[in-house]
Amino acid sequence: MNTIYEPSTICAQATASGQGAIAIVRMSGSKSFEIISQILKNSKGESFSKPLDRRARFGTIVAQDERIIDEVVAIGFAGPNSYTGEDSVEIYCHGSDYIVSEILKLLISCGAQMASAGEFTKRAFLNGRLDLAQAEAVADLIASETSAAHDVALKQIKGGYSDELRGMRDELVNIVSLMELELDFSEEDVEFADRTQLKDLLSKVIAHIETLIDSFSLGNVIKNGVPTAIIGATNTGKSTLLNGLLREERAIVSDIAGTTRDTIEDTINIDGVTFRFIDTAGIRSTKETIEIIGIERTFSTINKASVVLMVLDATRAEYFEESLATLSPRLNQQQELFIILNKLDVAFGQGEETSFEDLCKIEKSESVQAMVENIAQLAQKYNCPPTQIITISAKQRFGIEKINKALIDSHKSLKSVKSSGNGQMVTNLRHYQALKEARESLQRVEEGIAASLSTEFISQDIRQALYHIGTITGEVTSDEILGNIFRNFCIGK
DSSP: OOOOOOOOOEEEEOSOSSOEEEEEEEEESTTHHHHHHHHEEOTTSOBOSSOOBTOEEEEEEEOTTSOEEEEEEEEEEOTTSSSSSSOEEEEEEEEOHHHHHHHHHHHHHTTOEEOOTTHHHHHHHHTTSSOHHHHHHHHHHHHOOSHHHHHHHHHHHTTHHHHHHHHHHHHHHHHHHHHHHHHHTGGGTOOOSOHHHHHHHHHHHHHHHHHHHHTHHHHHHHHHOEEEEEEEBTTSSHHHHHHHHHTSOOSOOOSSTTOOOSOEEEEEEETTEEEEEEEOOOBOOOOOHHHHHHHHHHHHHHHHOSEEEEEEETTOGGGHHHHHHHHGGGOOTTSEEEEEEEOHHHHTTOOTTOOHHHHHHHHTSHHHHHHHHHHHHHHHHTTOOOSEEEEOBTTTTBTHHHHHHHHHHHHHHHTTSOOOTTOOOOOOHHHHHHHHHHHHHHHHHHHHHHTTOOHHHHHHHHHHHHHHHHHHHTSSOOHHHHHHHHTTSOTTO
8 A cells, every 4th residue: 555644754762761671763754764874884884785674784873973872773664564654664772761862862863753642553544554443452452451451452453343344334335325326316216225125234234333332341341440349338348358359458457437538449450350449438427528528439439330349347237237228229230249248257256367267167157147148138128139248358368269259250241242243342432432323323214214204314314324433443534533542642652
């Protein structure tokens, strides 16, 4: 593909800042080869006679005052067969901030400009090397912290997701073309687009779009982690539980009620899945302004959580019903609820030195079983039946692994969510919103056909659907959309 976008030559550090063995400086633009030939010298102090394209050259970066900056390896990529579609050069130097800075200064003095965030990938899109969905997947791949997030981003970069969208779009383009042809022959009452076939096509495309929309619930979790709220009354052991899950003293723990005033958030990777744990302020009646604000934030956090860990204090069974009655109205049917019965060791008269085996015996006792059954009945009464009731001692780290296993099992249940025929899923909120708008437009088309509306109105709604689908891959785009997408990229990518 020929380059359609040829601005100034840009440069930037492609690796993270800070000291390291190796750093990479990238340059892209029509002057890349000219600039590198000015500053890269061989062992004889001469410029390389042969072009750099697809060749690695070992040499010395020499400043304009003949000062040696570093020994480097440089590799050239002639456009359009490069990442950006332009002539590009990568310089592999020693990972000193000073060396990188000096090389960048030298490149700029020779005519290059510092790249803005995401400008290399933006040029790849503008030059037709990537579509917009693939470009966004590059940022997702860089940000991926789990194997699942990595796999989804990599699959999207390969273009399968974009191919699905283009297939739907092509089918709609063919239909709308035939319908607009009808408008040219309106006086002759000719019908080029069979309405029965159109209905079948619409049903097929809408079903496909809905499948992608449904996949967002899992895709978003994979990309951003599972938001997991730890809630309960004051002094039930929520912060101690958070510390146990994270295996570090992240939250302050004390016997004073209301110690946690604000939400505390941290993440942990469990079997390749990221969970975002949020420790919330304890729920109780209070007149203290700061604590009231913390409780309000707790309620807000509950609404945003996919998984809720409701912590109950086994030493205060008389408060079980009050806790469930207070918190149950804040939950919804889409959330996974786990009731965590904490302080089991204290409730049954066991000291801090109780062995793991003894705790296991306690857990199987009739009194514990009766308490669990009571909780289950109360949960049912207040319409918040839990997925599981898990007995633990957060202080002694007993039962933490059971919670981890329960969380992973709940995540696996998400995978029952339908995915597209090729296993593609939506991870991007912008794509999710565009697909919802496309679906609404096509549903109006269905309603229009049923109501025997004129071809002109039906055609316009199909064009609206085409527009929304096109914004995902970049067939239809604007500077505002591009600005929003590439603003959050790292510099050098």
